[in-house]
Amino acid sequence: MAKIVSEFELYGKSYRFETGELAKQATGAVLVTCGETSVLVTAVVSKQQRDYDFFPLTVDFMEKMYAVGRIPGGYLKREAKPSDKGTLTARMIDRPIRPGFPDGFKNEVHVVATTFVVDGQNPPDTICVGGASAALLVGGAPFDGPAACVRIGRNVETGEFIVNPTYEEQEASDLELTIAGTRDYISMVEAGADQISEEDMLAAMTFAQEAIAAFCEKQEEFIARANPTPLEYSIREADPVIAERIGRFSDEMEAALACPEKAERLARVEELKARITADEFTQEEQAAWGSDIAAACKKLEKAAMRKMIIQKGERVDGRTPEEIRPLHIVPGYLPRVHGSGLFQRGQTQALSVCTLGMLNEWQRLDTIDPAEGKRYMHQYNFPPYSTGETGRMGAPKRREIGHGALAERALLPVLPSEDEFPYAIRVVSEILESNGSSSMASTCGSTLALMDAGVPIKAPVSGVAMGLIKEGDDVVILTDIQGIEDFLGDMDFKVCGTEAGITSLQMDNKARGLSVDILARALSQAKEARAFILDAMLQTIDAPREELKDTAPRIETIHIPQDKIREVIGSGGKVVRGIQEETGASIDIQEDGTIHIAAVEGSAGKAAKDMILGIVKEPEVGEVYDGEVVGIKDFGAFVRLTPSKDGLLHISKVAKGRVGKVEDVLDLGDIVKVEITEADPKTGKISLDRLDKPEAPEGSAPAPRREPRADGDRPHPGQGNRKPRRSHRS
Numbered sequence: 001m002a003k004i005v006s007e008f009e010l011y012g013k014s015y016r017f018e019t020g021e022l023a024k025q026a027t028g029a030v031l032v033t034c035g036e037t038s039v040l041v042t043a044v045v046s047k048q049q050r051d052y053d054f055f056p057l058t059v060d061f062m063e064k065m066y067a068v069g070r071i072p073g074g075y076l077k078r079e080a081k082p083s084d085k086g087t088l089t090a091r092m093i094d095r096p097i098r099p100g101f102p103d104g105f106k107n108e109v110h111v112v113a114t115t116f117v118v119d120g121q122n123p124p125d126t127i128c129v130g131g132a133s134a135a136l137l138v139g140g141a142p143f144d145g146p147a148a149c150v151r152i153g154r155n156v157e158t159g160e161f162i163v164n165p166t167y168e169e170q171e172a173s174d175l176e177l178t179i180a181g182t183r184d185y186i187s188m189v190e191a192g193a194d195q196i197s198e199e200d201m202l203a204a205m206t207f208a209q210e211a212i213a214a215f216c217e218k219q220e221e222f223i224a225r226a227n228p229t230p231l232e233y234s235i236r237e238a239d240p241v242i243a244e245r246i247g248r249f250s251d252e253m254e255a256a257l258a259c260p261e262k263a264e265r266l267a268r269v270e271e272l273k274a275r276i277t278a279d280e281f282t283q284e285e286q287a288a289w290g291s292d293i294a295a296a297c298k299k300l301e302k303a304a305m306r307k308m309i310i311q312k313g314e315r316v317d318g319r320t321p322e323e324i325r326p327l328h329i330v331p332g333y334l335p336r337v338h339g340s341g342l343f344q345r346g347q348t349q350a351l352s353v354c355t356l357g358m359l360n361e362w363q364r365l366d367t368i369d370p371a372e373g374k375r376y377m378h379q380y381n382f383p384p385y386s387t388g389e390t391g392r393m394g395a396p397k398r399r400e401i402g403h404g405a406l407a408e409r410a411l412l413p414v415l416p417s418e419d420e421f422p423y424a425i426r427v428v429s430e431i432l433e434s435n436g437s438s439s440m441a442s443t444c445g446s447t448l449a450l451m452d453a454g455v456p457i458k459a460p461v462s463g464v465a466m467g468l469i470k471e472g473d474d475v476v477i478l479t480d481i482q483g484i485e486d487f488l489g490d491m492d493f494k495v496c497g498t499e500a501g502i503t504s505l506q507m508d509n510k511a512r513g514l515s516v517d518i519l520a521r522a523l524s525q526a527k528e529a530r531a532f533i534l535d536a537m538l539q540t541i542d543a544p545r546e547e548l549k550d551t552a553p554r555i556e557t558i559h560i561p562q563d564k565i566r567e568v569i570g571s572g573g574k575v576v577r578g579i580q581e582e583t584g585a586s587i588d589i590q591e592d593g594t595i596h597i598a599a600v601e602g603s604a605g606k607a608a609k610d611m612i613l614g615i616v617k618e619p620e621v622g623e624v625y626d627g628e629v630v631g632i633k634d635f636g637a638f639v640r641l642t643p644s645k646d647g648l649l650h651i652s653k654v655a656k657g658r659v660g661k662v663e664d665v666l667d668l669g670d671i672v673k674v675e676i677t678e679a680d681p682k683t684g685k686i687s688l689d690r691l692d693k694p695e696a697p698e699g700s701a702p703a704p705r706r707e708p709r710a711d712g713d714r715p716h717p718g719q720g721n722r723k724p725r726r727s728h729r730s
Helices: 084-100 125-138 167-171 198-226 240-247 250-257 262-280 283-312 398-414 438-453 483-487 516-538 562-569 571-583 602-616
Strands: 004-010 013-019 028-034 037-049 057-062 107-117 148-155 161-163 173-181 186-196 327-331 339-345 348-357 376-381 424-433 462-471 474-479 491-497 502-509 554-559 586-589 594-599 624-633 636-642 645-650 671-679 686-690
Touching: 004 198, 013 125, 013 198, 028 125, 037 125, 057 084, 057 125, 084 107, 084 125, 084 173, 084 186, 084 398, 107 125, 125 148, 125 173, 125 198, 148 167, 148 198, 161 198, 167 173, 173 198, 186 198, 186 398, 186 516, 198 502, 198 516, 240 262, 240 283, 250 262, 250 283, 262 283, 283 462, 283 474, 327 438, 327 516, 339 438, 348 438, 376 398, 376 438, 398 424, 398 438, 398 491, 398 502, 424 438, 438 462, 438 491, 438 516, 462 483, 462 516, 474 516, 491 516, 554 602, 562 571, 562 586, 562 602, 571 586, 571 602, 594 602, 624 645, 636 671, 645 671
Parallel strands: 057 107, 376 424, 645 686
Antiparallel strands: 004 013, 013 028, 028 037, 037 107, 148 161, 148 173, 173 186, 186 502, 327 339, 339 348, 348 424, 462 474, 462 491, 491 502, 554 594, 586 594, 624 636, 624 671, 636 645, 671 686
């Protein structure tokens, strides 16, 4: 294929698609560019069909540090495991393209997005979705595209929507809506917002759908120029006898599903599937049709569950579509930790724990994004025991990273600023039981933990997961979905927010024809559910605690002149280390002279503060100090006033009366009460007077001065006691 380039402008930004020059052995490869940010997206479709009961799609996003002109940190100096942002970007590419493949397509598909250049202005993530779609279509893959993704911001001052805002434009936005789909339907939504209304969110979604259609049109023009040859592939089709035999058990499957307890329901369903397989199929048929029989049983379960909801308005646990599962809410569940909250909804249980620390304990980031780090960290753990299963535990999986990021985004808009609350904040959500909506339980539990810790959040946040069952024109929106309704339903739509508005969204769609109108209904239903859950939370804790826990550090902030920072730090950090060792407080010094002092014991923090202020304070005439004698000379003693300031106590002022030697009155290490009598601002010299003067000891007076000689005995002027000059004459 000859090189094909398509350049265009949309919504004030320039874009470029290229193919035919790079990575030509891949099924399809497209270099996609926005501004000067360029990402190579490749797609490879295997030639062999796999006997899987799922679609084997893998997406990788490769963050290359050379793209931003940096060498990776760490010992190896090589990109290793993806960052959390890289993992989230891979998920963001996967979710909108996965629904575009036909049912029964079981060839492995691998999409790789590699950052070549990141210009620091235009993020690389959204263009990767369009790049993946174009790479699949250029390669002739059986993909129902084109698909595209846009990020929508909103200028706070003008209220205007911005398509694919730069990092700088996003800073001035109260909305970050990332939405993907085709010109006909929406497949993925991610959003963070500063408590905006449902109406404003819908307006942004409507605008985004128009923008997606515009990008899809440009992509179609590019694909038409490439004129790809469609790949030949086969769709695995099961023998119709399998569905015919299994379909007779529809009523029995409904009966097995009608059980509120997850474990019992799973056992009943699995027992029915095993009985169907054993009774309806011979050993030879089971060997030949094994995966097809399992898939048909799964379809029977899916059809029965959806039929119960569409035709009877009943869910498997007996709830109505709008009903929320029973709640159990306990703030302050754990002793000693800085803050905690237990949130349970039905059989989903999350325990969130909040830890407060110094600002220098923030998370530093080594990624291609401009952000250097973050002060608020939210982490989500999903151990196997939460679903009654065994499994290997190790590094967090993509799902755990994604759910943690969603809860983090939900709570960020309500956190106090660093000036209001100078702490680094870490919240960890442990999922102890799971039957759907665990990320929303994590959000609610984390709100409880923050409030229990005394973090002065602007407003409490609650969240709920909405589902969808769509059969033709029949649409039922489900509130507070459980696991089976997520797996066998058409939508997982998570909504978080305060009483004032939405703070985050996340949606994955499996149904064609998901419109903005359906999303509007879901948002309205979610608003009522969020209010119900929030009211239940506030009945247990109605505001953040006024005091931090005894085990939490107290942080006090002071400001010193920048030219005094070196004095506080000391040579090689000697002074500040000494203060920390002596007081037990932790000290964080900023370049602008801001100092944060943290200590669990208030007295330790006060002692450290006093020592720092003593270092930077400029002594003034008339001030009185209890100082330590740190040096003795013939003419007086040097007294330490502050860790960085000494003053001179002249020998004439160390005692009452005349003193011959300072050592007769003072020793090194003595503490004396002194008053500043002079302070020269230019030289920094300080003169002292002793206030607690003792009587001069006997015998300490200096030797009497010799009587002057008679005139005749006086030496000749110029001679005195000097030696005669040596003559240089020969």
